[in-house]
Amino acid sequence: MSQPRQELPQQIPVVVLAGFLGSGKTTLLNHLLHHGGGTRIGAIVNDFGSIEIDAMAVAGQLGDSTVSLGNGCLCCAVDASELDEYLDRLTRPSARNGIDVIVIEASGLAEPQELVRMVLASENPRIVYGGLVEVVDAVEFDTTREQHPELDRHLAIADLVVVNKADRVPEREHQRVLERVRRLAGGAAVVPATYARVDPEFLFDCRPTRERIGQLSFDDLHRYDGDSTGGDEHDEHGEHEEHDGHLHSAYDSLSVESEVPLDPRRLMAFLDSRPEGLYRIKGYVDFGAADTRNKYTVHAVGRFLRFSPELWAPGESRLSRLVLIGAGIDAPRLSKELTACAQDAPHTYADEHSMWGVLRYVQEPQDNERL
Numbered sequence: 001m002s003q004p005r006q007e008l009p010q011q012i013p014v015v016v017l018a019g020f021l022g023s024g025k026t027t028l029l030n031h032l033l034h035h036g037g038g039t040r041i042g043a044i045v046n047d048f049g050s051i052e053i054d055a056m057a058v059a060g061q062l063g064d065s066t067v068s069l070g071n072g073c074l075c076c077a078v079d080a081s082e083l084d085e086y087l088d089r090l091t092r093p094s095a096r097n098g099i100d101v102i103v104i105e106a107s108g109l110a111e112p113q114e115l116v117r118m119v120l121a122s123e124n125p126r127i128v129y130g131g132l133v134e135v136v137d138a139v140e141f142d143t144t145r146e147q148h149p150e151l152d153r154h155l156a157i158a159d160l161v162v163v164n165k166a167d168r169v170p171e172r173e174h175q176r177v178l179e180r181v182r183r184l185a186g187g188a189a190v191v192p193a194t195y196a197r198v199d200p201e202f203l204f205d206c207r208p209t210r211e212r213i214g215q216l217s218f219d220d221l222h223r224y225d226g227d228s229t230g231g232d233e234h235d236e237h238g239e240h241e242e243h244d245g246h247l248h249s250a251y252d253s254l255s256v257e258s259e260v261p262l263d264p265r266r267l268m269a270f271l272d273s274r275p276e277g278l279y280r281i282k283g284y285v286d287f288g289a290a291d292t293r294n295k296y297t298v299h300a301v302g303r304f305l306r307f308s309p310e311l312w313a314p315g316e317s318r319l320s321r322l323v324l325i326g327a328g329i330d331a332p333r334l335s336k337e338l339t340a341c342a343q344d345a346p347h348t349y350a351d352e353h354s355m356w357g358v359l360r361y362v363q364e365p366q367d368n369e370r371l
């Protein structure tokens with residue numbers, strides 16, 4: 001079945017950054033600004049109170065790309081019009097030339113669920129919700145949970161949890177907190193960090209150091225993988241090192257390429273059962289006869305998953321290419337499982353329900369009922 005879909009203009013992902021007071025949200029935002037390579041980040045900083053300390057902390061990095069909601073708690077706004085106005089400002093064609101991703105740093109008192117709803121409810125066609133990141137202070141974890149039992153709920157809806165301040169707790173204690181957070185966060189990716197130094201690629205696709213035009217190419221993704229040997233798949237055990245603006249910790253990554261279209265049902269079964277340590281999946285998929293017009297860009301951060309269909313360019317090779325990044329993952333097994341998602345009879349007519357599972361993760365501009 002061919003799915004006639006309208007091509008959406010390239011949308012700017014909006015990532016919501018939440019976490020209780022002092023957990024390290026501004027530190028994370030600053031880290032992203034410094035280590036996102038050439039990625040241009042538009043920041044919406046929502047500081048509770050009249051002195052916009054957080055806005056000052058990130059000032060100078062962004063020029064016109066920072067807007068500050070200094071007049072109260074964003075989540076308490078009755079409607080999303082104020083947020084919409086800021087999103088609009090950051091995504092105007094003039095500002096847009098530069099901006100690849102928008103990060104909303106929530107006030108430490110904000111309800112992340114409300115912020116996510118507001119982003120999803122935004123009528124701005126140039127943005128797309130990019131996931132919820134929750135920063136947790138490992139030192140204050142137990143105390144924060146006592147004072148703010150809602151932390152458990154925040155963790156349950158997060159896509160990526162950064163367990164920060166690892167340097168301030170003994171290793172065993174840090175492991176205990178990590179375990180606890182993992183249980184509370186369900187399928188979310190849980191990443192330990194000191195001074196919020198996580199790989200920005202966990203949050204969004206970074207612009208490579210050399211300027212690129214249009215979509216992030218697979219070569220860009222591959223370059224990030226750090227392996228230039230080519231081949232259909234490879235494993236890499238990164239060291240703690242920094243180069244090309246990326247922070248590499250001890251993560252495993254693998255990439256899989258298939259010239260045979262993937263079966264949508266099999267791929268969804270693979271994605272639905274993806275292991276906890278698999279933080280990130282990106283790339284694009286050819287579903288063959290199930291949709292001959294579009295390729296589907298995949299963006300997954302922890303449990304967050306989004307497919308974006310876009311028309312194949314004339315003459316473009318019909319391929320599927322995926323990069324998976326995680327810690328403690330069984331890369332050869334995942335690679336085998338993904339390879340097994342290839343269609344047995346790619347040229348046969350696909351049954352009309354086969355794309356349903358995938359289409360559930362395509363965000364329509366009017367889609368605001370996700371939470």
Ligand SMILES: Nc1nc2c(ncn2[C@@H]2O[C@H](COP(=O)(O)OP(=O)(O)OP(=O)(O)O)[C@@H](O)[C@H]2O)c(=O)[nH]1
Nearest residue numbers: 020021022023024025026027108164165194195196
């Ligand atoms: N030792 C240590 N200090 C950290 C770490 N991460 C952040 N900090 C410090 O913790 C303090 C709070 O960090 P911020 O990034 O301002 O936290 P925030 O979540 O933005 O704070 P609010 O805006 O008040 O909610 C700052 O003094 C940071 O320098 C870390 O991993 N280790």
